[in-house]
Amino acid sequence: xxxxxxxxxxxxxxxxxxxxxxxxxxxxxxxxxxxxxxxxxxxxxxxxxxxxxxxxxxxxxxxxxxxxxxxxxxxxxxxxxxxxxxxxxxxxxxxxxxxxxxxxxxxxxxxxxxxxxxxxxxxxxxxxxxxxxxxxxxxxxxxxxxxxxxxxxxxxxxxxxxxxxxxxxxxxxxxxxxxxxxxxxxxxxxxxxxxxxxxxxxxxxxxxxxxxxxxxxxxxxxxxxxxxxxxxxxxxxxxxxxxxxxxxxxxxxxxxxxxxxxxxxxxxxxxxxxxxxxxxxxxxxxxxxxxxxxxxxxxxxxxxxxxxxxxxxxxxxxxxxxxxxxxxxxxxxxxxxxxxxxxxxxxxxxxxxxxxxxxxxxxxxxxxxxxxxxxxxxxx
Ligand SMILES: *Cc1c(COP(=O)(O)O)cnc(C)c1O
Numbered sequence: 067x068x069x070x071x072x073x074x075x076x077x078x079x080x081x082x083x084x085x086x087x088x089x090x091x092x093x094x095x096x097x098x099x100x101x102x103x104x105x106x107x108x109x110x111x112x113x114x115x116x117x118x119x120x121x122x123x124x125x126x127x128x129x130x131x132x133x134x135x136x137x138x139x140x141x142x143x144x145x146x147x148x149x150x151x152x153x154x155x156x157x158x159x160x161x162x163x164x165x166x167x168x169x170x171x172x173x174x175x176x177x178x179x180x181x182x183x184x185x186x187x188x189x190x191x192x193x194x195x196x197x198x199x200x201x202x203x204x205x206x207x208x209x210x211x212x213x214x215x216x217x218x219x220x221x222x223x224x225x226x227x228x229x230x231x232x233x234x235x236x237x238x239x240x241x242x243x244x245x246x247x248x249x250x251x252x253x254x255x256x257x258x259x260x261x262x263x264x265x266x267x268x269x270x271x272x273x274x275x276x277x278x279x280x281x282x283x284x285x286x287x288x289x290x291x292x293x294x295x296x297x298x299x300x301x302x303x304x305x306x307x308x309x310x311x312x313x314x315x316x317x318x319x320x321x322x323x324x325x326x327x328x329x330x331x332x333x334x335x336x337x338x339x340x341x342x343x344x345x346x347x348x349x350x351x352x353x354x355x356x357x358x359x360x361x362x363x364x365x366x367x368x369x370x371x372x373x374x375x376x377x378x379x380x381x382x383x384x385x386x387x388x389x390x391x392x393x394x395x396x397x398x399x400x401x402x403x404x405x406x407x408x409x410x411x412x413x414x415x416x417x418x419x420x421x422x423x424x425x426x427x428x429x430x431x432x433x434x435x436x437x438x439x440x441x442x443x444x445x446x
Contacts, residue, residue, distance in 0.1 A: 079403065084111025087423045087430055089409065097403070098430055101411030101421045105246075105386075108281045108305040109348055110423040116308045119344035123337050132159075132333040142339035145346040146306075146314055149287050151296040156322035159314050159334035159342070163277035163303035164192025166313035167240070169328060170299045171196050173317060174238035174271035177324025184231045184239045184270075186222035188248030188414075191240060191275055200240050202248065223253040225260040236270040238299075243289035246278035249414040250388025252381055258295040271298040271321060277313070278386070281305035282349050282424055285359030285384035292383065307341035314342075349424075358384040358424040365420070365431045372439040378416075387420040388413060391442065398441050406437035 068074075079097070081089045087110050089097045099111070109116065123138055130136060139159075147157050160166055175181055185191070185200040192198065198206060199213035207213060220227040222245060232239060239261055245251040258274075265272040274297040279289035281302065286292050288300065298321050303313030317325075332338075349355065362384035369380045369389065378390040391398060395412035402408040413419040420434070 077403075079409075086110035087426045095407065097407045097409050098426075098433060099422060100402075100408055100434060101419055102409035103309065103421075103423070104411070105278050105281075105283060105304045105421040107309045108283065108354065108424045109308050109345060110425040111309070113308055113345075113348070115344045115348045116310075116341050119340040120310070120337055123340035127336050129332075129335050129337070131331075132329070132335075136336050136339075138336045138340040138343060139334045142334070142342040142346075145343050145350075147316060149346050149350065150300055150316040151288065151291055153296050153318055154300055154316035155319060157314055157316045158328075159312060159339065160303075160330050161311050161332055161338075162192070162313045163275075163301070164194045164197040165330065166277065166301035166303055166315050167191045167197040167200070167273075167275055168194055169315050170240065170271075170273045170275075170301050171200065171238060172328055173299060173315070173321050173325045174273060176326040177321045178237045178270060180235050180237040180270070181216050182233075182236045183217045184228070184236055185217050185219055186241055186245070187219050188222055188245055188251060189219075189240070189242060189275075190245070190247035191242075192277075222248070222251055223257055225254075225257055228257075228261060229264045232264045232268045232270060234268055236265070236268050238271040238273050239265050240273040240275060242275045242277075242279060243293065244279050244284065244383055244386060246386065246419070247413055249390075249417040250382045250386060250419055252383060258290065258293045262295045262297075265298070273297055273299045273301065275301050277301060277303045278421075281345070282355035282358050283384055283386050283421070285355055285362060287349070287355050289383065289386075306345065307338050308345040310338045310341040312338040312342055354424045355384075361385060361424075361426055361428075361431060362387065364428060365434065368431060368435045369438065372435050373442055376442045382420075385420070385422055385424055385426070389418045389420070389438070391416050391418060401441045401444075402437055406441065408434060408437050 189202045191200045196214040199215045300316045395418045411419045
């Protein structure tokens with residue numbers, strides 16, 4: 067928290083260091099990170115594989131323009147593309163999630179020659195003028211209008227409304243395979259398949275925003291793999307560099323072939339790509355997505371058993387979990403932090419969101435469940 071930061075707000079817990087799923091204050095009080103790092107550290111805090119790769123790269127070369135071949139960049143492109151579904155063979159690194167979505171919308175427009183974007187209610191795609199236009203909440207948008215618009219919103223999860231909105235003038239449909247910020251909303255079976263069919267029929271690009279769902283969190287490397295649906299453009303960021311600022315888009319050939327001029331100064335910088343390569347290699351080799359699936363199942367079952375009728379619903383996939391409370395999520399999050407040393411996140415007014423590093427174990431999960439049971443029961 068800084069006296070000079072007029073945007074971020076402050077929390078009264080000073081964090082000094084992190085290790086695995088834990089964050090420590092100066093007096094070594096341990097907090098479980100169940101959302102404080104916003105899904106940005108799938109391998110846990112300051113994971114040695116990432117620390118080593120980054121330190122080595124910093125000493126060798128911190129920056130050079132992306133048109134010069136550099137080993138860390140080559141490695142990161144190779145491991146990223148290998149991790150995505152077949153058919154997404156071209157990629158581009160940027161600096162954040164909003165920038166990845168910005169690129170996706172630009173590439174879709176240039177490849178299709180159309181301009182209309184179809185997005186979903188309760189979506190979150192970022193806060194720059196293009197991605198913000200495809201984001202649902204008026205609170206984020208209204209004061210900044212006009213945005214880079216031509217966006218039509220359809221109710222998330224409704225296949226018929228989606229099919230009706232997509233036509234020959236549609237450049238892209240942009241969807242989160244599971245909505246994060248909007249409340250951990252899992253679409254009904256068949257929804258992503260419908261999105262694939264209607265965009266194919268219209269010649270539009272299907273964009274999956276996996277900024278929050280990606281990097282193993284839902285039990286597969288990418289959430290769209292759970293549904294068996296491959297988009298034309300997949301965007302990601304958050305956990306991609308295990309905490310370093312980096313985003314990416316992976317695209318099919320027709321999108322890459324149709325892309326007009328686009329780039330960014332820091333695209334694929336050596337340090338962040340060293341982090342990307344180390345993060346993806348470790349996730350894949352040590353099979354952390356499978357661990358996330360297992361822990362997610364365990365945690366969800368334990369939460370349902372412990373919270374029962376005290377909550378409306380526990381939902382999600384893997385370690386992307388939302389608990390729909392009967393009352394305000396902000397108060398529950400504060401109580402968890404101050405009284406139980408657990409840092410969780412609200413997603414909307416009544417949903418508490420759990421986004422722990424994928425490396426949590428059963429003891430951590432049990433601690434989460436015990437604390438949540440106390441917080442939820444004491445409030446009702
Ligand atoms: C966080 C998020 C973004 C924006 O990412 P930034 O790196 O903050 O710009 C976009 N889409 C989704 C689904 C997100 O969760």
